[in-house]
Amino acid sequence: MNFDYLREAFVEYLQVEKNASPYTVKFYQDDLDTFFLFLKEEGIDHVKDVDYAVIRVFLTNQYQKNLSRRSVSRKLSSLRTFYRFLEREEKVESNPFLQVSQPKMSKSIPDFLYEEEIEKLFHISDLSTPLGQRNQAILELLYATGMRVSECANVKLAHLDFMIGTVLVRGKGNKERYIPFGRYAQDALERYIQDGRRKLLKHTTDYSESLFLNARGTTLSTRGFRLVLNKIVKDAALTVHVHPHKLRHTFATHLLNAGADLRSVQELLGHKNLSATQIYTHVSKDHLRNIYKNSHPRA
Incomplete structure (x- = not known):
C-alpha cells in the first residue's frame, strides 16, 4: 500500500476536519513517518497487517532508542487516531491500537517561578x-x-x-x-x-x-x-x-x-x-x- 498516499490523506483530514494547528499536524506527521519506516524495515507492506504483536515489537523498538514514556505515549495516541481514520475510510477492519494500553506516566509537578x-x-x-x-x-x-x-x-x-x-x-x-x-x-x-x-x-x-x-x-x-x-x-x-x-x-x-x-x-x-x-x-x-x-x- 502507498504509505505516502495514506499520510497525505490523514494530514488533510487533520487540517480540514479536525482543524488541527500546524504544530499538531507536524507531530502527527513525524509519528507516522517513524511508524512507516518501522513497517518497511519489518517487511510489512500493508496497514491491514499490523496487529498487537507488531505493535509490541514497534514499542520495544522505540524504547530501545531511549525514548521517554511520554514520547512513546504520544506516538501511540497519534497512531490510534490514524487507525481510527483508516477505519472510517474502510482501509482496515479494526483498530489494533485499541488493544494496547498507554504507558504509565509519572506525575511530575509543573515547574514554576517564584x-x-x-x-x-x-x-x-x-x-x-x-x-x-x-x-x-x-x-x-x-x-x-x-x-x-x-x-x-x-x-x-x-x-x-x-x-x-x-x-x-x-x-x-x-x-x-x-x-x-x-x-x-x-x-x-x-x-x-x-x-x-x-x-x-x-x-x-x-x-x-x-x-x-x-x-x-x-x-x-x-x-x-x-x-x-x-x-x-x-x-x-x-x-x-x-x-x-x-x-x-x-x-x-x-x-x-x-x-x-x-x-x-x-x-x-x-x-x-x-x-x-x-x-x-x-x-x-x-x-x-x-x-x-x-x-x-x-x-
Whole structure:
C-alpha cells in the first residue's frame, strides 16, 4: 500500500476536519513517518497487517532508542487516531491500537517561578527601545494571561480590548476564549503599540496585523518568542531555566495559591478537561503545607 498516499490523506483530514494547528499536524506527521519506516524495515507492506504483536515489537523498538514514556505515549495516541481514520475510510477492519494500553506516566509537578524570580524579569528590558518595549509586552502578556506561546504568536491588534482589559485567544482546535489582563500588561502593551510597534513597522512595506513583530517589522515566530525569553533570562542572570510554558505554569500556580478556584483557572488556560488543570493543585497543596508548617504553633 502507498504509505505516502495514506499520510497525505490523514494530514488533510487533520487540517480540514479536525482543524488541527500546524504544530499538531507536524507531530502527527513525524509519528507516522517513524511508524512507516518501522513497517518497511519489518517487511510489512500493508496497514491491514499490523496487529498487537507488531505493535509490541514497534514499542520495544522505540524504547530501545531511549525514548521517554511520554514520547512513546504520544506516538501511540497519534497512531490510534490514524487507525481510527483508516477505519472510517474502510482501509482496515479494526483498530489494533485499541488493544494496547498507554504507558504509565509519572506525575511530575509543573515547574514554576517564584514571585521574586519573575519580578526580576520585569526589570530587564530597555523600555527606550522598540525591541525592549516589545519584549516587556510579551513577558507581561504571557504572565498575565497564561496563554500558550503559539496562541500569543497569533494574537492580532484587533484581538485586544483595552476598554475592558481582555484579549481574544484562539486555542487548540481553533476554540476561542477571552482572557482578562491587568494594569501592568495594559501599560506595557499600550507603550509598545503606540511607540515601539510603529517604529518596527517602518522596517517593512508590508503591514502586519500581528501584535508582536520582529526587528524586520514582520510577524514574530514562536521560535522568536523563545529567543526573546532566553535573552531576558540571560540578562537577568537567573540560574533557573525558563521556557515559555514555564510562564503558563507560573500563571496557574500563582492564581491557585492566591485562592482562585480550579474551574476558573481551567477556563483561563483553555483546558478541555479539568484533569489537565488539577496537576497544578499539587503545587498549591505544597504551598499551603509550607504555610502551615511555618505558621502553626504545633506544626
